Amino acid sequence: MASSVKLFILLPFLSLFISTSLAQTSFRPKALVLPITRDTSASTPQYTTQIKQRTPLVPINLTIDLGGGYFWVNCDKSYVSSTLKPILCSSSQCSLFGSHGCSDKKICGRSPYNIVTGVSTSGDIQSDIVSVQSTNGNYSGRFVSVPNFLFICGSNVVQNGLAKGVKGMAGLGRTKVSLPSQFSSAFSFKNKFAICLGTQNGVLFFGDGPYLFNFDESKNLIYTPLITNPVSTSPSSFLGEKSVEYFIGVKSIRVSSKNVKLNTTLLSIDQNGFGGTKISTVNPYTIMETSIYKAVADAFVKALNVSTVEPVAPFGTCFASQSISSSRMGPDVPSIDLVLQNENVVWNIIGANAMVRINDKDVICLGFVDAGSDFAKTSQVGFVVGGSKPMTSITIGAHQLENNLLQFDLATSRLGFRSLFLEHDNCGNFNFTSSV
Known part of the structure; x- marks a missing residue:
């Protein structure tokens, strides 16, 4: 993987790469929001979310992997998009993945892995448009797009074992190309995200609070430092890589x-x-x-x-x-x-x-x-x-996380946590029906 110095240097390139594409719109959200569903169609429950991707936009169901380093989607099953772009081996975007692979066509590669089954395959790194809802913390709002969002192309083999209808995994881990980091770079908001798993439904925020359920639960968080494991705990990693969990x-x-x-x-x-x-989710x-x-x-x-x-x-x-x-x-x-x-x-x-x-x-x-x-x-x-x-x-595990609000502050490396039971509240109470 690229050294921390190289990542520090390359991050502005990623920010410029994405933010320049966003200059066409004057609306910049302060935070984004995704719904979470507890899916019981697999052998063990999985927590899934949905984003829109491609041109024209297509809803994509994803299993949430809190400690996953990357966003990957199965490209074997009818992936059609006029805005799909390969990431070349010589590009700064490729370096952000710490890639060790390069195809005959000089396309950057990194192995997508399925943490549920432990299966990992090779995959090309691509970019395409994604669309998600904005939020002011109180309600869900208008959809916003990131034209050049980085992801890895997975396959049918690596998709096996995921919940019914799921096409990939949403990695939220400590990398420069996880969903939180890319959204933060695209919209220049704080590199934070919060997750709240419900017994049926929940919510995933990108950006800072407020996080309003029945109350603004972001005001009551207790904080503890996040610790970095010096050795990767991923089933697909390279010698010398740190854990992104x-x-x-x-x-x-x-x-x-x-x-x-x-x-x-x-x-x-x-x-x-x-x-x-x-x-772990x-x-x-x-x-x-x-x-x-x-x-x-x-x-x-x-x-x-x-x-x-x-x-x-x-x-x-x-x-x-x-x-x-x-x-x-x-x-x-x-x-x-x-x-x-x-x-x-x-x-x-x-x-x-x-x-x-x-x-x-x-x-x-x-x-x-x-x-x-x-x-x-x-x-x-x-x-x-x-x-x-x-x-x-x-x-x-996930059962112990249910109806707890967890905020991961990647800039200061700390975790905020709070049980919503203490506030007579639950993770299913965020309002996805009203507009900002």
Whole structure:
């Protein structure tokens, strides 16, 4: 991958490349917005969104990959557009991808990868027009276009395993060519984005707040630094590349306000890239290294003081549903706290995010998975998180993210987070029907 110095030099070229094309319009949005849908048509739930791409414009459904470095679309299936342009190997846009491939036609190449299945193929880098809705934070507004948006051409092979009707993946990771970075460069707004996954519907913002649901939830965020893993955690990367996924610094874990005894060295990232805590929209549940999972589960069972029942895969700690009551915040169970940079900065996982109901078995389970379990080893994303020694010690999964607003500030490298349950709110409450 290009060095950080080279990326710094090349970024203005990308900004100029896109912004010059936008000079034809006087309207520059302060932020953009995309809808999110929880799609259950695949083997595990996926969170999808839709953009418009090509000339003439065509709606394209995409699986959201929070830690994905690139935006890729299947070009095998009737990709027709009069504005499609190849990116040449000698161009500054090619260098932004850290590309190591060049076709016979001198077209820049980079491998698109499907994080759900672990499949990666070669692909040409192209540019085409995309169109998305603007927002003032309160409502969705007029559509705006970026004429030369960079993406990778995928194939039928790499698309397999995605939700029904999905044609590619929307990478939101820490690269200069992810969706957040390209939109920020195109419209000269702050390099921030916010994501809010709902149990059915949610919302994805590009740019700064306000982020209005029932309330402006951007005012109540708690902040913690984002950490860079020095070793790539992607299934498709080159030697020396850093991870583009989002890591945070968990220092300890508490259950019912009591510290859980665990090997805290696993919470730090070592020189080989092992350890630490990352956030994923692709993993359905939080997966923990075996010793961490057992320590948390044992502390949870002790604090809850309710008999366990036969577990239901993929979970290892389950209870009879009638033995646990519920409230507005979900099942009444002990809180699980991820303590971040200090004892006062805590990610509190409440009952709604901690537990999963198995309705057909009248069972409710702790919604965390042991990385050493058969499910984690054989799951489609097991090559990233599963096994006796997973590369990442804790991967916070989508169930634990639901109805939490997460803001990723790429300029200052920090994460803002807030549970909307605390505000009697939810991620499905953004107004996509009214105009600015």
